[in-house]
Amino acid sequence: MSKHPSLGKLDHEGLGARGIAAASTTDCQRSQTFAAAGVSAVQVAEKVFGRVVPNRESPFAMATGMNFEHGITKHEAAKLVLLYQGSGRFATKVKVLDLTNDTKDHDLQLQLAAEAEAIILDRMYHGGGPDVIIQFPIVMRPNQALLRPDFLVAVGERGWRVGEVKSYLDRDGLTDGYKVGSAVRQAAAGIVALLFLVREHQLPEDLVDTKADLVLLRHGQEGASLRTLGAEAEILSIQETLERSAELLSEASALAGGASLDSEEAVQAIPHAYGPGCHGTCAMAEVCRGEAMANGQLLFDGAGVAALGLAGISGARAAALAAGAKAENAQEEHMAKHMRRGWAASK
Numbered sequence: 423m424s425k426h427p428s429l430g431k432l433d434h435e436g437l438g439a440r441g442i443a444a445a446s447t448t449d450c451q452r453s454q455t456f457a458a459a460g461v462s463a464v465q466v467a468e469k470v471f472g473r474v475v476p477n478r479e480s481p482f483a484m485a486t487g488m489n490f491e492h493g494i495t496k497h498e499a500a501k502l503v504l505l506y507q508g509s510g511r512f513a514t515k516v517k518v519l520d521l522t523n524d525t526k527d528h529d530l531q532l533q534l535a536a537e538a539e540a541i542i543l544d545r546m547y548h549g550g551g552p553d554v555i556i557q558f559p560i561v562m563r564p565n566q567a568l569l570r571p572d573f574l575v576a577v578g579e580r581g582w583r584v585g586e587v588k589s590y591l592d593r594d595g596l597t598d599g600y601k602v603g604s605a606v607r608q609a610a611a612g613i614v615a616l617l618f619l620v621r622e623h624q625l626p627e628d629l630v631d632t633k634a635d636l637v638l639l640r641h642g643q644e645g646a647s648l649r650t651l652g653a654e655a656e657i658l659s660i661q662e663t664l665e666r667s668a669e670l671l672s673e674a675s676a677l678a679g680g681a682s683l684d685s686e687e688a689v690q691a692i693p694h695a696y697g698p699g700c701h702g703t704c705a706m707a708e709v710c711r712g713e714a715m716a717n718g719q720l721l722f723d724g725a726g727v728a729a730l731g732l733a734g735i736s737g738a739r740a741a742a743l744a745a746g747a748k749a750e751n752a753q754e755e756h757m758a759k760h761m762r763r764g765w766a767a768s769k
């Protein structure tokens with residue numbers, strides 16, 4: 423995999439399903455450019471801006487998730503096969519490709535991806551072969567990212583559907599919609615990778631199912647549930663982000679005067695779309711927030727909004743106070759002092 427010249431000293435990470443899915447949900451050109459270049463916001467925040475990005479995932483939640491996923495796929499995915507058979511769908515022959523599960527050995531991953539593609543294509547051309555494939559990588563053509571969908575399951579005579587295993591609790595109608603949505607989006611990245619593969623081979627696109635199967639945690643004897651959800655919207659937005667990759671990189675290069683993405687100036691030349699939603703979802707949040715404050719695009723956010731609301735001060739009045747308008751009462755005086763101090767500190 424060749425490294426894009428715009429990366430400079432940054433490492434090409436390829437991003438994977440999670441990163442590609444995240445970039446497709448935002449209107450932020452800066453974040454989309456990182457995805458197009460195959461670098462994570464974490465790497466840029468750390469290497470370019472010297473920020474320490476804390477891992478926000480609790481070790482307990484990560485261990486729970488890994489245990490659940492392992493439980494579903496261990497012993498040649500015996501539990502997964504039972505789930506399919508319990509739901510009246512046929513699944514018996516399982517192919518486990520990556521016995522080492524060593525995702526750091528890049529050459530091995532490329533070799534396994536080629537092996538997986540041969541099995542996927544064989545079924546698409548001739549039918550037959552395994553019903554389920556687990557532990558395998560697949561290459562996303564446009565940016566060469568190596569994705570690892572949790573599994574593929576055969577549908578119809580020659581088709582495939584992507585599946586994701588998540589330790590989110592399935593509570594029927596009360597299941598966390600945001601989490602389910604992000605799982606579908608990750609599955610959609612795998613679907614898009616398969617679509618690029620079939621296009622390369624000029625095979626019919628309907629051999630790739632646009633639905634995704636989610637295996638979720640469920641209380642009860644089986645301990646898991648199987649849900650099938652449409653992923654059409656997610657597929658479209660991921661395709662659009664990937665198709666814009668080359669355009670995004672050349673725009674970034676023009677904005678930065680040809681400089682590579684490894685300097686603060688080059689990154690700051692790419693427009694951001696900072697908003698409260700950036701916190702907890704993008705490692706660049708503090709960097710972009712600082713820029714927004716320094717440029718006067720942002721006067722307050724987070725808890726500050728609640729404080730203004732409690733004081734009965736509107737957004738327009740807050741902007742006027744921060745810009746120097748005379749306070750008319752003690753509350754305004756107090757808030758103005760805080761806002762001006764915060765603004766000055768961010769410059």
Ligand code: SF4
Nearest residue numbers: 450695696700704710
């Ligand atoms: S923090 Fe927000 S604005 Fe900044 S790069 Fe990430 S998504 Fe874009």
